[in-house]
Amino acid sequence: MTARAEDAGRLLAISDLHVGHRENRAIVEALRPETDEDWLLVAGDVAETVADIRWALTTLTGRFRKVLWAPGNHELWTHPRDEVTLRGVARYEHLVALCRELGVTTPEDPYPLWNGPGGPVAVAPLFLLYDYSFLPAGCATKDEGLAYAHGTGIVCNDEHLLHPDPYPSREAWCRARVEVTERRLAELPGDLPTVLMGHWPLHRHPTDVLWYPEFAMWCGTAATADWHRRFRVDTMVYGHLHIPRTTWHDGVRFEEVSVGYPREWRERPTPPGRPRRILPREAGAGDRGAAA
Numbered sequence: 001m002t003a004r005a006e007d008a009g010r011l012l013a014i015s016d017l018h019v020g021h022r023e024n025r026a027i028v029e030a031l032r033p034e035t036d037e038d039w040l041l042v043a044g045d046v047a048e049t050v051a052d053i054r055w056a057l058t059t060l061t062g063r064f065r066k067v068l069w070a071p072g073n074h075e076l077w078t079h080p081r082d083e084v085t086l087r088g089v090a091r092y093e094h095l096v097a098l099c100r101e102l103g104v105t106t107p108e109d110p111y112p113l114w115n116g117p118g119g120p121v122a123v124a125p126l127f128l129l130y131d132y133s134f135l136p137a138g139c140a141t142k143d144e145g146l147a148y149a150h151g152t153g154i155v156c157n158d159e160h161l162l163h164p165d166p167y168p169s170r171e172a173w174c175r176a177r178v179e180v181t182e183r184r185l186a187e188l189p190g191d192l193p194t195v196l197m198g199h200w201p202l203h204r205h206p207t208d209v210l211w212y213p214e215f216a217m218w219c220g221t222a223a224t225a226d227w228h229r230r231f232r233v234d235t236m237v238y239g240h241l242h243i244p245r246t247t248w249h250d251g252v253r254f255e256e257v258s259v260g261y262p263r264e265w266r267e268r269p270t271p272p273g274r275p276r277r278i279l280p281r282e283a284g285a286g287d288r289g290a291a292a
Contacts, residue, residue: 121195154215
């Protein structure tokens with residue numbers, strides 16, 4: 001495949017590949033770029049085991065000009081099926097080292113500049129976690145929120161598998177990640193637009209459509225609620241919710257790009273596994289005001 005000079009690349013995004021499922025592994029095996037110059041943003045939840053993560057990222061780096069990855073909660077799990085038993089920060093650092101071995105850009109690397117159609121923009125993979133600030137209605141504290149979630153039976157597996165070591169809690173790890181990421185984004189040139197890509201959305205509004213609103217506690221942090229305005233965001237790319245769609249908030253595009261589990265994507269009218277084009281924007285994908 002050869003890209004035309006006037007069609008030099010696409011900035012594409014996908015997330016929640018969950019290649020531990022045979023059907024999803026086949027999706028990755030079939031995934032191809034549109035042009036030789038395409039970049040692929042992978043917004044977390046590739047798999048639960050390091051071996052599966054390695055296989056998926058190796059496959060994708062062999063096809064796309066550049067691959068950028070941000071971790072989801074599933075990569076950070078210390079799963080009983082995984083031979084790698086590292087926890088918390090040590091596990092994350094192990095995955096960063098794996099990505100660097102494969103040539104994959106991580107949240108710890110310099111933010112690359114997309115100079116293709118729709119650019120220039122700084123493309124920033126983010127690792128921010130969550131801090132239980134997206135509380136259920138009527139709950140004022142994390143403890144109240146968790147008690148409510150346990151009462152409904154909707155409790156994220158992170159409570160058992162995602163360890164924050166050496167931080168005392170996941171919210172403490174989140175605070176540290178927000179602080180370092182905010183500082184790095186603030187150092188970007190003040191006139192440079194950005195595409196921010198992470199597993200969890202920067203703003204709470206995408207969680208408004210959850211069937212189980214209490215799950216929002218594991219979906220982000222209120223500390224980033226104004227980042228889409230502060231950091232000149234062209235598009236905020238995220239996953240985690242398994243509800244692929246486009247929303248607009250304060251005139252900024254939010255793209256949920258997840259594949260999800262086979263039981264979910266089988267119910268959708270469109271075939272699974274087609275990455276979402278972020279730049280250049282497709283026809284009809286212009287600014288749509290402040291509606292969410």
